[in-house]
Amino acid sequence: MSTLRSWMNNRWTIPAVSGILIIAALVILQVSPIDTVGNIVMVAAAVVAGTRIVINAVRALRAKVIGIDLLVSVAAIGAIIIGQYWEAAAVTFLFAIGHALEAATLNKTRSALAELVAVAPDVAIVMRDGEQMEVSAGAVIMGETVLVKNGAKVPVDGEVIGGTGTLDEASITGESMPVEKMIGDRVFAGTVSRSGFLQVSATGVGADTTLARIIHRVEDAQDAKAKTQVFMDRFSSWYTPAIMVLALVVGLLTTDIVLALTLLVIGCPGALVISIPVSIVAGIGRAAKDGILIKGGEFLETSAKITAVAVDKTGTLTMGRPRVTDVVVLDKSMTREQVLTWAGRAEAGSEHPLARAILDAAVGEGLSVTGLPESIEPVPGKGIVVNTSGRRVLIGNLALLAQYGIEDTAAAARVADELAESGRTPMIVAIDDAVVGVVGVADEVRPDAAQMVTNLHAAGVKRVIMLTGDAPLVANAIASITGVGEVRASLLPEEKLNIVTQLQAEGYVVAMVGDGVNDAPALATANIGVAMGAAGSAVAVETADIALMGDNLLKLPEAISLARRTVNNMRQNIAIALITVTLLLLGVLLGGVTMSIGMLVHEASVLIVIINAMRLLRSHGRYTVGTSTISPPTEEHHEYTTALQHR
Structure with missing residues (x-):
């Protein structure tokens, strides 16, 4: 019983039964002197293949949708009424077999999602x-x-x-x-x-789990519609009724019912309707397989138009694991350990990315930094002010000292400049109203950062801009290593947002790459927000337009390249569909194209569109320079990292 049920539910059962009946009918018509039996078997073939088509058409009509199934149903029923039994059977059989092939190949385009489910x-x-x-x-x-x-x-x-x-x-x-x-x-x-x-x-x-969130996100994304797809849906909503009206008019003017019914079959916009969603499903599936989560068709389409990329420094161009490299004492009454201790106590209540580096350095040297400050006041873009052990401690940049009226900052400014010029982030430490020292923190540049910039330009991105709250000298040092051409430093979160808005006003389609916290306003404003290293971060997976699941920077240009290939694929599919329908309509009106031939060509065009989209599932490879996907670190980069290791 279960075997029979399984056979009945198989997508190939209906085409197979219909095909056998058609062959039987043709044999009977050849050997029998009476056509009645052969015609009955041919009608049976049409009924077997056409029943589901008619049911789908009725359901669509109840939902106030005039679709392809209705066109085929009207044509097949009309053909039976006027005695064109072979045409009715051929049209419904070809449509049924085309539907089965579409389902099989569409399942293939969702293979990435199936593979994700399989690894659960x-x-x-x-x-x-x-x-x-x-x-x-x-x-x-x-x-x-x-x-x-x-x-x-x-x-x-x-x-x-x-x-x-x-x-x-x-x-x-x-x-x-x-x-x-x-x-x-x-x-x-x-x-x-x-x-x-x-x-x-x-x-x-x-x-x-992260895997479950990825599966959910890919599932939603593959079903989400791009702007072009929304337009095509609207187009087909009036195109299909227009074909029915055209067939009716031609039938009335020519009194040729067969011609009118043939127009109904030929005008089916099947390839046109499927041309975009099949590309989106394949493109998003390929991206997911490569560790790139794209939120939906709209974002995939927008990603193909990216012309400017704004990147955060810390955690994006750099490893995001800064460490203390220098502790410069400016107050002769204090020791190096005391300066680091006060800095550690101040940063104990801070969420700044560099706070962890200072705390780790203090703990690593056995200094006492346990407990939290009595009060904590973060100053965005400048630093932090805390009260701890009865003292007011400031740690940040010169702008923070100026805001709190600390005047003797010449020595601190000089040391900060020296550290910044060597690629370190200076953090000035002041207790009450006096500067006591400067802590230098450095974050190692990612080895693939320079290659990412090169690949972005190769992918058609015109401008790559670093947006950072860090000092200009530090930012410029990182930019010279990575090849970033434009640097905007010492930025507050709202200033990053303003720069993204300005780029958009200049006509650029902007992608913002950041950690989703300090860069949240800019990420939200950009045309595409990209989260780096999103594995394990539920917020990043759910909110980013594109989430790069690993820490591989080369995934960003890879995502843009894939988006552009997908959009090109969509355009190719639309062209194939429109050309096919146009040629078939001309063939019908000028003579020579029958109902069955038209349906055969129509189904062939649908399969061509799907097969074309399936090309996106193949691994395209990464950008290469010479024989390597990642060029060797530059001499400047080597000197930078070596200096960090030996300090």
Whole structure:
């Protein structure tokens, strides 16, 4: 019974049965002196293939939609009424087989989503009451310890609390190279252990894992409509009724019912309707496979038009893991350790990216920075002011000191300039009304940053601009290493927004790349907001127009290139569909194209459109320079990182 039900639900069952009946009818018509039996079998073939088409047409009419199914239904029923049984059977059979082929090939275009679903883990091994237990992945409790053995899938998002190993994170980040994991590192559900043994504390289970969010996002994105698709939907909403009116008029003027019915079949805008969504599904699926999440068709289409890219410095062009390189003492009554201690106590309540570097340096030297300040006042774009241990501590730039009336800043300004010129971020420390020192912090430039800038220009981006709140000298030092041509430094969040708005006013389509926190206003205002390293960040996955799941900067130009290929593919499909319909209509009106031939060509054009879109699923490769995807670090970059390592 289950086998029969499975066979009945198979997409090829109806075309197969209809095809067998057509062959039987043709044989009967050849051997039988009476055509009645053969005609009955031919009508049966048309009924088998056409019943579902008629049902779909009726459902569409109830929803006030005049679609392709209605055109085919009217043509087939009309052909039977006037005795054109072969035409009715051929049209419905070809339409049914075309529908089955479309479904099969459309499923192929969604292969990336299917692969993501396939890597979702089913079971997990957890520690309960001191014993290993195998449970379903969705039954893991937050905070439980999950064991990941060699060759097993990671069933949850979590943090490594014991053991070491390597994981294949291709399903999340698109990167094929295994990643080393040790205590404190994050792991993601759906990744695969290639070696070692890990104990993981679950921080995300079931629908709260990064993999689940990616699947949900890709699912939504593949169904989201681009602006061009919305236009095509509107076009087809009046095009289809127009074809029906044309067929009616031609039928009345020529009294040729066959010609009128043929026009109905030929005018089906099937390839036109499917031309855009199939490209969008394939393009977004390819991107997801490469670790690039694009929110939907509209954003894919906009990404193809990007002409200017604004990038944040910290965490984007740099590694985002700054460390203290210098502690310069300016108050002779203090020691280096005291300056670093006061700086650490002040930054204990700060959310600034550089605060962690100062705290880590102080703790690493065994200094006492425990506890929180009595009061904390962040000053956007300038620094932070705190009260701790009965003293007011300022840590930030010269603008912060000027705001609080600290005047003796000449020495601090000189040291800050020297540090900035060497690519470090200076953080001036003042206690009460006196400057006591300057802490220098540096963030290593990403090795692929310069290649990203080169690839962006190769992808058609005209301007790459660094927007940063850091000092101009530091920003210029990073720009010279990465090849960024324009630098806007010492910016407040609203100033970044203003620059993005200005670029848009000048006619640029702007992508903003940032961390989604300090850059939130600019990210929201830009035509496309891009989140870097979004793996594990629910907010980034859900809110960014494009989320790069790994920390590979080259994914950005790759995304823009893919968007442009997808839009070109859409245009090709539209051209194929329009040319096919135009030629068929001319063929019908001028004579020579029958109903069955027209449907055959029509279905062929639909398949050509789908196959053309499927080309997007192939890996296109990355930009190359010479024989390498990433050019070697420049001499200047080598000197910069070497200097950091030896200080």
